[in-house]
Amino acid sequence: MKKPVILINFKAYDTSFGKKGVEIAKQIEKISMEYSTEIIISVPPTEIYRIASEVSLPVFAEHVDSNSLGAYTGSVTPEMVKEAGGKGTLLNHSERRIRIDEIAEAINRSRKLDLDSVVCVDRNELVRAIGTLKPTSILIEPPELIGSGISVSKARPEVITEAVEQIKEFPEVMLIAGAGITSGEDVATAIKLGASGIGVASAVMKAKDPMRVVEEFVRSAKSV
Numbered sequence: 001m002k003k004p005v006i007l008i009n010f011k012a013y014d015t016s017f018g019k020k021g022v023e024i025a026k027q028i029e030k031i032s033m034e035y036s037t038e039i040i041i042s043v044p045p046t047e048i049y050r051i052a053s054e055v056s057l058p059v060f061a062e063h064v065d066s067n068s069l070g071a072y073t074g075s076v077t078p079e080m081v082k083e084a085g086g087k088g089t090l091l092n093h094s095e096r097r098i099r100i101d102e103i104a105e106a107i108n109r110s111r112k113l114d115l116d117s118v119v120c121v122d123r124n125e126l127v128r129a130i131g132t133l134k135p136t137s138i139l140i141e142p143p144e145l146i147g148s149g150i151s152v153s154k155a156r157p158e159v160i161t162e163a164v165e166q167i168k169e170f171p172e173v174m175l176i177a178g179a180g181i182t183s184g185e186d187v188a189t190a191i192k193l194g195a196s197g198i199g200v201a202s203a204v205m206k207a208k209d210p211m212r213v214v215e216e217f218v219r220s221a222k223s224v
């Protein structure tokens, strides 16, 4: 993962899958190329293969299961993500919590497969505990701000600065901030507060013109 990290989580909006999902991914790819900036997208499991085949962006899973291969109906494992063309995974998103032992197992399996892991936490108290597991990155998101349009950068800047302090114990782990990121200013503020980048969903996936939004985010991230 490269700084500034811009991670766009597709979630499960009506724009997140099928032709619309591919279309948004292609628009994001255009901006990524134009600005020579890596943009990571995390997509639903059904879309990993399709989107990874259509664009050159790093495609992440929104979640993986940590069970081993075998008789586990419905599971999506790191091995499957890798085979589908994925480059990494989100873990423990507020909308998809998993246990700490599952997080640890998923990080280790991902690492062995050369997949990046981005572990979401909802509060500063968890940064150290997750940092010791050495994921590629920790994404801190106060849950009450997710999807609110009120950004963590403006409403809870102390969450970012505290997490940035705590992550210093783990120099190989990056700290990303998310929740309610809506404007270029939100992106720039998060980075100025010390974050390595941002995670975002609704401002892009629900936008009338996602390209315009992504372009504004990238320009702001690069301007800091």
Ligand SMILES: O=C[C@H](O)COP(=O)(O)O
Residues within 6 Å of the ligand: 009, 093, 141, 145, 146, 147, 148, 149, 178, 179, 180, 181, 199, 200, 201, 202, 203
């Ligand atoms: O994974 C992304 C986060 O949950 C942020 O979502 P949001 O940008 O809609 O607030």
